[in-house]
Amino acid sequence: MTGTACSYEQNPAERGYWFPPTVFTGVTQAHRIAREEIFGPVLSVLTFRTPEEAVAKANNTPYGLSAGVWTEKGSRMLWTASRLRAGVVWSNTFDVFDPASPFGGYKESGYGREGGRHGLEAYLG
């Protein structure tokens, strides 16, 4: 993984089957750690210079379950949220759920929605 730095506290092999929180920096879109989800406490960090570039990178994937935007400008948040191809967009927050709010993905992240009116529709005739 040329150019990619990986940082974590200690060798995971020393303390059971747990993996310490890990941050990868200098990641590019070509990296497998950017293209596929790692089901662990791992963060792959990519950089961007313009909002357009951030959106293009975020959408360059066959998946689209959720996305997050951090900005203090409401108009920028709405601009970004409208362009992200993901089923849930969290703005200035993350990982919040509610039974009244639909949850589910675009593209290869799955079919249908759970929660909210959209989630109930699947139970109607």
Place this chain on the structure above:
Amino acid sequence: MADRTPSAPARVAVRRTYKLYLGGAFPRSESGRSYPVTSSRGLHLANAAQASRKDVRDAVVAARKAFPGWSGRTAYNRGQILYRVAEMMEGRRAQFAGEVAAAQGVSEARAQGVVSAAIDRWVYYAGWGDKLGQVLGAANPVSGPYFNHSQPEPTGVVGVLAPDGSPLLGLVAVLAPVITAANTAVLVASERAPLPAVTLAEALATSDLPGGVVNVLTGRLGELAPPLAGHADVNALDLAGAGGLAAELEERAAGTLKRVVRAGRHDDWSAADPGVARIRPFVETKTVWHPMGVWRLRPGDPVALAGWSWRPAGWAAVSRNGRW
């Protein structure tokens, strides 16, 4: 010098070549093939282009390229453009009626009725574009200080297999809902009666519909449908005209989790008010959460500040440690 009346030699006929519609252009199949199209009584009508798997791939590329522009327009503007398509169809009424009469073996008057229904159906769907968000969207009453709303958005590139038995009305009934929802389409015309689809393509090209929003392929269903159903850059599939291939195509579509609409056992294309039944499968629901509050986000603030203090007792049971 007096004008000479061109009476003696008969004028050389201008014969129409039935082509594909790809990315706003009318190419022949890259394979150079064509196949004979006959009327319901077996009379030769024309030679239509016989598209290949490569044409399918080219069509998907064109549809993907057109997607950002088409979905980026306002819904109102899409509606205006689709209405313009109906105007262009009205101008080609005689051509449509002739092709419908030949393909379905019906009288001229009956064919005119089918054309009217098809144009009316197009106008019907043109009107849906800027109402979808209100009907399918929602403001969600979540238990916390959030503005939370859901909106329908286009699924992306949709493969459409036009129904075989209704080459104009059925075609419009499956195509119009897909593009009114801001998707782009790769349409495989009825193999037996592709001529109305070619004429529709000519109406689309002379409206303001951007090239690539609809791509029309004519040819053998068995050759075109499998690569379309398996294509990784196609997001959804309408199997209205799949016939006996449906099971195989669904299997291929499952490989990349395409949204699939199965053919109904008795699809009735003449229903005057089909509602959103054929639109809803081709939209995704996007839900946006935004905190409500008077704080100001500063570097160093815990990012989830807005979300954690208010959670009611019992939340963990609902959300299973914060995740579904």
